[in-house]
Amino acid sequence: xxxxxxxxxxxLIAAVLxxxxxxxxxxxxAKLQLANLDKLxxxxxxxxxxxxxxxxxxxxxxxxxxxxxxxxDVEQLQSIIKNLxxxxxxxxxxxxxxxYSKGDVDAIRSxxxxxxxxxxxxxxxxxxxxYDEIYVLRNxxxxxxxxxxxxxxxxxxxxxxxxxxxxxKVASLERHLAPGEKHSDKPKQxxxxxxxxx
Amino acid sequence: xxxxxxxxxxxxKRKDPGEGFTQRVMVRVNQSKAEDTTQPAIKKTNxxxxxxWMQRPVWAVAVVAMLxxxxxxxxxxxxxxxxxxxxxxxxxxxQQLQQEAERARDQAIMALEIARAKMNHVLQHAQLQAxxxxxxxRQRL
Numbered sequence: 480x481x482x483x484x485x486x487x488x489x490x491l492i493a494a495v496l497x498x499x500x501x502x503x504x505x506x507x508x509a510k511l512q513l514a515n516l517d518k519l520x521x522x523x524x525x526x527x528x529x530x531x532x533x534x535x536x537x538x539x540x541x542x543x544x545x546x547x548x549x550x551x552d553v554e555q556l557q558s559i560i561k562n563l564x565x566x567x568x569x570x571x572x573x574x575x576x577x578x579y580s581k582g583d584v585d586a587i588r589s590x591x592x593x594x595x596x597x598x599x600x601x602x603x604x605x606x607x608x609x610y611d612e613i614y615v616l617r618n619x620x621x622x623x624x625x626x627x628x629x630x631x632x633x634x635x636x637x638x639x640x641x642x643x644x645x646x647x648k649v650a651s652l653e654r655h656l657a658p659g660e661k662h663s664d665k666p667k668q669x670x671x672x673x674x675x676x677x
Numbered sequence: 678x679x680x681x682x683x684x685x686x687x688x689x690k691r692k693d694p695g696e697g698f699t700q701r702v703m704v705r706v707n708q709s710k711a712e713d714t715t716q717p718a719i720k721k722t723n724x725x726x727x728x729x730w731m732q733r734p735v736w737a738v739a740v741v742a743m744l745x746x747x748x749x750x751x752x753x754x755x756x757x758x759x760x761x762x763x764x765x766x767x768x769x770x771x772q773q774l775q776q777e778a779e780r781a782r783d784q785a786i787m788a789l790e791i792a793r794a795k796m797n798h799v800l801q802h803a804q805l806q807a808x809x810x811x812x813x814x815r816q817r818l
Contacts, residue, residue, distance in 0.1 A: 602802035
């Protein structure tokens with residue numbers, strides 16, 4: 480192996496390593512650290528905690544992909560889920576107001592300060608103490624992560640979707656895809672299953 | 678019974694072993710050594726055992742055949758049991774995986790439903806906030 484070939488192979492290896500590191504960084508950047516919210520479980524009347532990634536998400540994707548593709552709802556679901564790398568949700572509903580602190584919310588917001596994250600929707604009602612925000616992580620022209628933050632007096636919800644998220648399709652998902660309606664066995668939750676139905 | 682000193686002295690006094698005593702002793706010693714080396718105790722019994730079977734060849738063949746049959750049947754049954762057990766474990770694993778996958782699917786569907794609900798909730802709130810501002814702007818115009 481001459482000197483030029485050796486140099487070229489070194490450059491190639493460095494490029495591959497750099498590329499994979501960047502890919503990993505992109506995925507890591509889209510995933511938020513939500514562990515600081517776990518302490519709210521004790522105060523909350525209703526807790527929804529979803530952590531789906533890696534092989535578990537792949538299981539779900541495989542099973543959904545095997546489902547009847549003629550069904551339009553399933554088709555829509557397939558198109559959303561196939562490019563997702565992780566789904567993380569923490570939702571707390573309280574019987575009384577002010578059960579979580581501003582610091583709890585700020586700990587989430589502080590992770591969204593990087594220039595790659597952009598706030599695309601903000602709804603703020605100071606009198607009612609309601610702060611709702613949607614952030615997206617852009618990777619070129621693609622969206623590689625979404626965070627939906629709903630901070631209301633009796634509710635704190637953080638939805639973190641990692642991967643290529645088709646926002647329009649998520650927003651227009653059919654309501655009857657909810658597992659309670661189509662499937663008998665409900666997924667495991669900490670206190671009780673359920674969430675806001677609009 | 679009482680022994681006097683003279684009796685004891687008479688009994689224990691030196692006696693001449695006679696001519697060729699040493700030779701006789703050495704012959705005896707060599708004889709016993711030769712017996713030990715040529716016929717050990719175990720070999721004697723083995724020899725007896727084998728000779729018993731050698732005299733009854735039909736019995737020997739029958740016993741060997743029985744042993745082979747027993748080992749064969751036992752081995753076959755054991756391999757069948759192992760095969761059934763492996764199948765059962767594989768089926769159990771498959772069932773577990775299927776259940777896990779179904780749970781994951783339901784969780785994914787529920788998560789996307791929550792994402793949809795919350796996204797629409799935020800968008801609705803943002804829209805409601807924008808509407809009064811539009812009305813004021815239109816009134817000013």
